[in-house]
Amino acid sequence: MVRKSTSKETARKPNMREAILAAAEELFATNGFNAVSVRDIAHAAGANPGSVTYHFKTKDGLLLEIYRRHCGPMNLRRSELLAAARRVRDLQDRLEAIVRAYVVPAFTSGSDLAGGGARFTRLRAVMSAEGNEVARKIIAQTFDDTSHAFIDAIHESLPHIPRTDIVWRSHFLLGALYYSLVTPERVSRLSRGEVDGSDAAGAIEQLVRATVAAFQAPALDQAEPARRRPVVSSKT
Amino acid sequence: MVRKSTSKETARKPNMREAILAAAEELFATNGFNAVSVRDIAHAAGANPGSVTYHFKTKDGLLLEIYRRHCGPMNLRRSELLAAARRVRDLQDRLEAIVRAYVVPAFTSGSDLAGGGARFTRLRAVMSAEGNEVARKIIAQTFDDTSHAFIDAIHESLPHIPRTDIVWRSHFLLGALYYSLVTPERVSRLSRGEVDGSDAAGAIEQLVRATVAAFQAPALDQAEPARRRPVVSSKT
DNA sequence: TGATCTTTTGTACGATAGTACAAATCACAT
DNA sequence: ATGTGATTTGTACTATCGTACAAAAGATCA
Numbered sequence: 001m002v003r004k005s006t007s008k009e010t011a012r013k014p015n016m017r018e019a020i021l022a023a024a025e026e027l028f029a030t031n032g033f034n035a036v037s038v039r040d041i042a043h044a045a046g047a048n049p050g051s052v053t054y055h056f057k058t059k060d061g062l063l064l065e066i067y068r069r070h071c072g073p074m075n076l077r078r079s080e081l082l083a084a085a086r087r088v089r090d091l092q093d094r095l096e097a098i099v100r101a102y103v104v105p106a107f108t109s110g111s112d113l114a115g116g117g118a119r120f121t122r123l124r125a126v127m128s129a130e131g132n133e134v135a136r137k138i139i140a141q142t143f144d145d146t147s148h149a150f151i152d153a154i155h156e157s158l159p160h161i162p163r164t165d166i167v168w169r170s171h172f173l174l175g176a177l178y179y180s181l182v183t184p185e186r187v188s189r190l191s192r193g194e195v196d197g198s199d200a201a202g203a204i205e206q207l208v209r210a211t212v213a214a215f216q217a218p219a220l221d222q223a224e225p226a227r228r229r230p231v232v233s234s235k236t
Numbered sequence: 237m238v239r240k241s242t243s244k245e246t247a248r249k250p251n252m253r254e255a256i257l258a259a260a261e262e263l264f265a266t267n268g269f270n271a272v273s274v275r276d277i278a279h280a281a282g283a284n285p286g287s288v289t290y291h292f293k294t295k296d297g298l299l300l301e302i303y304r305r306h307c308g309p310m311n312l313r314r315s316e317l318l319a320a321a322r323r324v325r326d327l328q329d330r331l332e333a334i335v336r337a338y339v340v341p342a343f344t345s346g347s348d349l350a351g352g353g354a355r356f357t358r359l360r361a362v363m364s365a366e367g368n369e370v371a372r373k374i375i376a377q378t379f380d381d382t383s384h385a386f387i388d389a390i391h392e393s394l395p396h397i398p399r400t401d402i403v404w405r406s407h408f409l410l411g412a413l414y415y416s417l418v419t420p421e422r423v424s425r426l427s428r429g430e431v432d433g434s435d436a437a438g439a440i441e442q443l444v445r446a447t448v449a450a451f452q453a454p455a456l457d458q459a460e461p462a463r464r465r466p467v468v469s470s471k472t
Numbered sequence: 473t474g475a476t477c478t479t480t481t482g483t484a485c486g487a488t489a490g491t492a493c494a495a496a497t498c499a500c501a502t
Numbered sequence: 503a504t505g506t507g508a509t510t511t512g513t514a515c516t517a518t519c520g521t522a523c524a525a526a527a528g529a530t531c532a
Contacts, residue, residue: 016510032366034270037489048511053491055509129365129418130268140425147426167427168442172412179411182365189376190383191403206404210450217449220441252479274520284481289521291479 017055019045025066029123032130033063060134063127067138070120075146077105086153095157096212099173102150103207106177107200118181118200125178154215161219173211180207253291255281261302265359268366269299296370299363303374306356311382313341322389331393332448335409338386339443342413343436354417354436361414390451397455409447416443 023045027036038059042049056062081101088094109116127135147170155166180187184197195202259281263272274295278285292298317337324330345352363371383406391402416423420433431438 030367032268032270034268035366038491039489050491050493050512051510053493057491059490126365128415129362130271131266144425151426164427164431165442165445167423167431168439169446171416171423171426171433172408172443172446175412175415176408177411179364179414180407182411187403187407189380190387190407191400195400195403197407203404205456206401207408209401209453209456210405210408213453214446214450217445220445273518275518285520286482286522287480289523293521295520 016045016047016051020047020052020055020062021066021069024062025119025123028063028066029119029126032126033059033132034130038062063132063134064138066120066123067135067142070117071138071142074105074117074120075142078102078146079149081105082149082153086156091157095154095215096208098150098153098157099208099211099215100204102170102173103177103204103211107181107204121177122181125182128178158215161215165219166215169211169214169217172214173207176207176211252281252283252287256283256288256291256298257302257305260298261355261359264299264302265355265362268362269295269368270366274298299368299370300374302356302359303371303378306353307374307378310341310353310356311378314338314382315385317341318385318389322392327393331390331451332444334386334389334393335444335447335451336440338406338409339413339440339447343417343440357413358417361418364414394451397451401455402451405447405451405453408450409443412443412447 020041024036024041027041027044038052039049041062042052052059052062056065078101081104082098085094085097085101088097105117106121107118124135124139128139151163151166151170154170155161155163158166180197180203184203187195187197187203197203256277260272260277263277263280274288275285277298278288288295288298292301314337317340318334321330321333321337324333341353342357343354360371360375364375387399387402387406390406391397391399394402416433416439420439423431423433423439433439
């Protein structure tokens, strides 16, 4: 209802709305939802607090709009990559391609949105940890379809593994992915400076390699529970 | 300075201080630090808000005390289990025992503390996501030693894997562990009710199985970067 | 019992939260 | 140039925050 492209300009506009969204995204992703005030966001965006209310009505509305902004493009990208991955003939290569299709969009720029998917993925990680209600609803109704599609695809390339095991392992994948984005500095610290945890390319390669192996692990045989359990459990 | 064990009672005391700690732990772990007010905590503990100030001075002080309460016992338990795991002779079994020594105390009761380690581990996950300063400091100076010990132990049982890769993989392990405790209901949902994500024993077995395989994956050969990269990357 | 601690209660204060809203300002079609 | 709708600003309201502190209550021991 706004769109003012009468003459020549079609894309660029020093938009306050965009600035607020970007600032909020960054602040929410690093500090959580409740630790950031509307005034903080406005200040970071160079805007007036009232302007946030004007554009997004409430703080929840602002968060909602951030999600709306990213979910579509990211899931589209994932669908495309997943479709391509499904066409890989070699089963081992296909599994890796599927995992990559899941991981890459989460780490790198989601379509035309500035800043990229890493910030948004980190935001999702933080909201999920905080148990944010707004986020929970959107996540469940937006990402579950994608998650199921990936689980199905992985299951197809690993038919001998029960679906429950694949669910668990893809859950672990998401956890590892989230945590890598939340505290990359921990990787740098624990490696004594040998690796940069913030390096997306490096993180992706490591995550893909580890995750593919995890998916390929033999399934948990719930039929015969105590086959060859190793020691330690309740020794000391 | 307090200790009033004059006659016979040595342990039991209907302690308000304990109730506040337990309530705060639960609320922080599920809602984050900033979303929970001192009044919420006091109400949940059946105490007066002023009582929180009396016992812990500030809200940060309360969080600090929660950490102090758990860190010692949990790390002690981990050290014991790690020491036992190190004595396992078979390399494959040893690796699994080490991973188990890391995971089990995080999921189950840490020594005599009520409620157990799962709640505290979840708390750590949430604080880490929120970038809580108090938590960050304690974590870095309390858990890094333990993390290094585990990384070293794993490295010993997998000498052909570079240390950097092991750091990444143990980072993924912690992320998967955290996420399993933060949103167990997602596992139930994605498995269409077939598994209970809150079942600690099941989660542990799945996590251990997947993680051991991830650690055993061939290392990323950074020497020759493009040896046999699979397809898809930038195709579509 | 009464004195002396510790603990709990009740209340209050200043700061800051989210949001509402009128006034000022801007962008653009005529 | 001017009118009109979109945006931005400034300010104010109420609620709630963390914390302080005095008074009440409870416990401990001479």
